[in-house]
Amino acid sequence: MNKALSVVLANWKEILIVLLMGGLLLKTHSDYKKLERAYEATQTSLQNQIEGMKQIQQRDAIRREESLDEYRKTLEELTENYEENKHQLEVLKSVNRKKYVGNFTDNQDELIEKIKTLYGFEYVK
Amino acid sequence: MLSSLLFLLFIGTAEAEEVGTFSSVKTNEPAPFNGFLFDKYASSDIIIFRETARRECDLQMSHQLGLQANRYKLEIRDLKIDYDSLNDEYKLIRENKDREIAALQEELKRYSSKKPGWWFAAGAAIGVAGTAALAVQLTK
Numbered sequence: 633m634n635k636a637l638s639v640v641l642a643n644w645k646e647i648l649i650v651l652l653m654g655g656l657l658l659k660t661h662s663d664y665k666k667l668e669r670a671y672e673a674t675q676t677s678l679q680n681q682i683e684g685m686k687q688i689q690q691r692d693a694i695r696r697e698e699s700l701d702e703y704r705k706t707l708e709e710l711t712e713n714y715e716e717n718k719h720q721l722e723v724l725k726s727v728n729r730k731k732y733v734g735n736f737t738d739n740q741d742e743l744i745e746k747i748k749t750l751y752g753f754e755y756v757k
Numbered sequence: 758m759l760s761s762l763l764f765l766l767f768i769g770t771a772e773a774e775e776v777g778t779f780s781s782v783k784t785n786e787p788a789p790f791n792g793f794l795f796d797k798y799a800s801s802d803i804i805i806f807r808e809t810a811r812r813e814c815d816l817q818m819s820h821q822l823g824l825q826a827n828r829y830k831l832e833i834r835d836l837k838i839d840y841d842s843l844n845d846e847y848k849l850i851r852e853n854k855d856r857e858i859a860a861l862q863e864e865l866k867r868y869s870s871k872k873p874g875w876w877f878a879a880g881a882a883i884g885v886a887g888t889a890a891l892a893v894q895l896t897k
Binding site: 662669670673674676677678680681684688689692695696699700702703706707713714717718721724725728729732736743746747750751756757 | 775789790797798800801802804805807808809812813816820823824827828830831834835838842845846849850853854856857860861864868
């Protein structure tokens, strides 16, 4: 026992350095673990964020597609409606043209009245 | 629809091919004044033009307004989607950051000393002892 104590006393500086080195190593390891845990917490947060972003983007893409479909559908309806109305107008024009052409021989007075009403011209015989 | 199309085709073959003609006349030649003489087809077209101009204009205008409204509705929907998306992203980032902060605070609490006074005292004692030992060694 005395021998061991004398060895320790004789080499206390070396023993102290070894102990301090050991302490430093343990502290570094502990700090590294702490940093690793902090990094894991940040990593988990970012992964959750990426997953959430992906879901938001997917939902957006679906909504945009639906919106575009609605636009296309309305555009189709508008065009169809316009074409139908235009066609009806063309039919009306054709019918009236035929009627007025016929009136030139059958009912000229009506035509004269129409021109007077539409343009305000004075009829001269 | 089909009947009107057939009717139009019928009209088309009967009347649309007849192109109106006109000519100029001078006073008593045999017209009462200088002017133009339109045949029945040209006169009919002139009457029809006046009769249907407003309706045609209204039709064009309502069609163009409809197209424009549709485009703007699409833009509004897109902007709303953008807004919702940015709002959701903001909420997501905020929630995740809150969680991250909470997790980091928890970690910090775990490693923080519960008795900082003792740690300070121990550190000071070791420092003093070390310095004293060093001084003793140096003065030997």
